[in-house]
Amino acid sequence: xxxxxxxxxxxxxxMGQEVxxxxxxxxxxxxxxxxxxxxxxKVEFLVSFYNNEISEKSEIFDDQFSVExxxxxxxxxxxxSTKLEDSAMYFCASNFRGSxxxxxxxxxRLTVL
Amino acid sequence: xxxxxxxxxxLTAQEGxxxxxxxxxxxxxxxxxxxxxxxxxxxxxxFMLSSGKKKHGRLIATINIQxxxxxxxxxxxxxxxxxxxxxxVCQGAQKLVFGQGTRLTINP
Numbered sequence: 001x002x003x004x005x006x007x008x009x010x011x012x013x014x015m016g017q018e019v020x021x022x023x024x025x026x027x028x029x030x031x032x033x034x035x036x037x038x039x040x041x042k043v044e045f046l047v048s049f050y051n052n053e054i055s056e057k058s059e060i061f062d063d064q065f066s067v068e069x070x071x072x073x074x075x076x077x078x079x080x081s082t083k084l085e086d087s088a089m090y091f092c093a094s095n096f097r098g099s100x101x102x103x104x105x106x107x108x109r110l111t112v113l
Numbered sequence: 114x115x116x117x118x119x120x121x122x123x124l125t126a127q128e129g130x131x132x133x134x135x136x137x138x139x140x141x142x143x144x145x146x147x148x149x150x151x152x153x154x155x156x157x158x159x160f161m162l163s164s165g166k167k168k169h170g171r172l173i174a175t176i177n178i179q180x181x182x183x184x185x186x187x188x189x190x191x192x193x194x195x196x197x198x199x200x201x202v203c204q205g206a207q208k209l210v211f212g213q214g215t216r217l218t219i220n221p
Binding site for chain 1: 214
């Protein structure tokens, strides 16, 4: 069964460093999302991406964040200068056109020291 | 802005009990998801529904659009059902708005 994959599973970084979180959505899916979950809190929407551009973003998704689909398979989230409060679980999700059902990746746990 | 509220926040039950988790939302939606999150953190989609009722094994999900309310039921609960269950709603645009989750513990 096709699935969304994410790498790495766990990333530890120093405050101020740049990180890139990678996702490989399901191959025929056209809509892509990033969500985050700070420990003990609810999952929050960050950004949605369709047709090579951002379709919606939340207030959390400020200038330090960017997303890219550099090739036909990867979907990346870049955090330019990490802060302690960026420590969270980051989930990628995807779905195909005409369906509301989103498929989630296993998540990347980001720890900023 | 859609607010999604779940109840209870925590639920402990004995193996075999019938479990109900509730979800209420404040604004009209296009679909509602029930998700399961295990201690490792991964999220698994259980159901997506926009009306009526769906059943998968021992899990049943219902939604009442007029009442803006959904329930997730687990019959003959088992310790392996222990997880956090999350309700999330989709409003027209594709993004999901999540509830805070219900932590379910089933004791043998």
